[in-house]
Amino acid sequence: MAEAKVLSGAGLRGQVAGQTALSTVGQAGAGLTYRGYDVRDLAANALFEEVAYLLLYGELPNKAQLAEYQARLKTLRDLPQALKEVLERIPANAHPMDVMRTGCSVLGTLEQELNFDQQRDKTDRLLALFPAVMCYWYRFSHHGVRIDCTSDEDTIGGHFLHLLHGKKPSELHVKVMNVSLILYAEHEFNASTFTARVCASTLSDLYSCVTAAIGSLRGPLHGGANEAAMELIERFQSPQEAVTELLKMLERKDKIMGFGHAIYKESDPRNEVIKGWSKKLADEVGDKVLYPVSEAIDKTMWEQKKLFPNADFYHASAYHFMGIPTKLFTPIFVCSRLTGWAAHVFEQRANNRIIRPSAEYTGVEQRAYVPIEKR
Ligand SMILES: CC(=O)SCCNC(=O)CCNC(=O)[C@H](O)C(C)(C)COP(=O)(O)OP(=O)(O)OC[C@H]1O[C@@H](n2cnc3c(N)ncnc32)[C@H](O)[C@@H]1OP(=O)(O)O
Numbered sequence: 323m324a325e326a327k328v329l330s331g332a333g334l335r336g337q338v339a340g341q342t343a344l345s346t347v348g349q350a351g352a353g354l355t356y357r358g359y360d361v362r363d364l365a366a367n368a369l370f371e372e373v374a375y376l377l378l379y380g381e382l383p384n385k386a387q388l389a390e391y392q393a394r395l396k397t398l399r400d401l402p403q404a405l406k407e408v409l410e411r412i413p414a415n416a417h418p419m420d421v422m423r424t425g426c427s428v429l430g431t432l433e434q435e436l437n438f439d440q441q442r443d444k445t446d447r448l449l450a451l452f453p454a455v456m457c458y459w460y461r462f463s464h465h466g467v468r469i470d471c472t473s474d475e476d477t478i479g480g481h482f483l484h485l486l487h488g489k490k491p492s493e494l495h496v497k498v499m500n501v502s503l504i505l506y507a508e509h510e511f512n513a514s515t516f517t518a519r520v521c522a523s524t525l526s527d528l529y530s531c532v533t534a535a536i537g538s539l540r541g542p543l544h545g546g547a548n549e550a551a552m553e554l555i556e557r558f559q560s561p562q563e564a565v566t567e568l569l570k571m572l573e574r575k576d577k578i579m580g581f582g583h584a585i586y587k588e589s590d591p592r593n594e595v596i597k598g599w600s601k602k603l604a605d606e607v608g609d610k611v612l613y614p615v616s617e618a619i620d621k622t623m624w625e626q627k628k629l630f631p632n633a634d635f636y637h638a639s640a641y642h643f644m645g646i647p648t649k650l651f652t653p654i655f656v657c658s659r660l661t662g663w664a665a666h667v668f669e670q671r672a673n674n675r676i677i678r679p680s681a682e683y684t685g686v687e688q689r690a691y692v693p694i695e696k697r
């Protein structure tokens with residue numbers, strides 16, 4: 323069971339920076355809850371669209387509401403022509419998180435949020451269209467193909483895989499994408515969500531809040547860790563090699579991406595879920611290297627440092643087994659976390675005061691201005 327750390331020190335650790343009714347992280351009883359529901363229950367039983375509805379609209383939908391919501395999202399998937407043209411100008415060597423950030427920002431110029439009454443509609447549009455932003459750019463820049471940005475897939479995860487691979491995904495892969503999107507959806511005052519809330523607190527528009535949040539998620543200490551974890555595990559040919567090299571890395575005090583957490587102390591409740599699905603996918607593809615290497619790193623990190631895999635570590639192998647290019651791992655996180663970011667923006671707007679903490683000054687004492695000729 324996840325246990326909260328004793329929180330103190332730099333990085334605003336341990337300081338309550340606001341209120342939320344959206345999630346709890348690291349509290350006794352359940353490691354992670356969304357509006358009171360244990361994330362493990364949601365991952366086992368719900369559709370991501372149900373979870374998005376829960377976060378954005380306040381309660382789980384009934385059958386009719388869910389069907390209506392999924393049908394509505396399906397109608398919002400296509401990209402405006404002007405956005406396609408911008409995406410076509412972004413080079414293949416751009417970071418896909420920069421593509422997402424730009425895509426969000428450009429959409430904000432084309433379909434502006436003119437007042438806060440539009441916040442849910444604008445969020446639904448982003449939710450429906452983000453997979454196409456990533457896949458349209460990827461397929462055009464890497465394969466020279468202008469893809470159709472719509473599909474008949476009912477779920478966002480299935481739609482993403484369909485656009486990426488250009489064909490209907492398997493049931494197993496749609497299931498894993500659904501679970502993954504649920505696990506990544508919301509996580510209290512993490513860095514990217516806090517970024518979104520700071521931006522919202524100035525009464526800025528939704529696209530600015532989401533664009534800013536994407537920038538924060540991009541870094542390897544946050545969302546970028548799933549890509550960094552993949553780069554780590556694919557370096558090794560065997561569990562033995564992984565352990566030998568990992569020990570050297572620890573000796574050098576390297577950061578091992580996909581391990582540790584700012585709030586959880588002993589485990590990240592999302593890890594056991596995605597680890598299980600990664601194992602199923604490993605069996606499906608007959609993997610004899612990546613999953614055993616991941617497990618060897620997992621075991622060694624615990625033995626050596628008492629550090630545990632966070633949500634990102636086994637996501638790396640799971641995504642890889644579904645044929646997803648490593649560079650698209652963090653953009654998938656965006657497609658999911660958008661729900662948490664937007665729900666926090668709504669919450670901030672509903673009870674707002676501009677977020678403006680103070681700094682402890684560590685500079686020189688006050689002094690007289692020295693004219694330039696005397697310096
Ligand atoms: C979905 C997510 O965003 S989950 C987070 C994804 N990020 C990563 O996986 C990046 C790797 N992990 C890390 O960098 C950190 O664990 C963070 C950023 C997640 C949390 O940072 P903090 O709260 O500052 O970590 P914490 O206070 O627990 O660190 C304690 C000690 O463990 C070390 N440590 C923590 N994580 C790691 C790691 N992954 N590898 C090696 N050492 C680590 C720290 O360097 C620190 O050592 P020190 O006391 O000698 O300086």
Ligand SMILES: O=C([O-])CC(=O)C(=O)O
Nearest residue numbers: 509511512513584585633
């Ligand atoms: O809460 C954090 O600091 C990071 C994290 O796990 C997340 O955002 O999912």
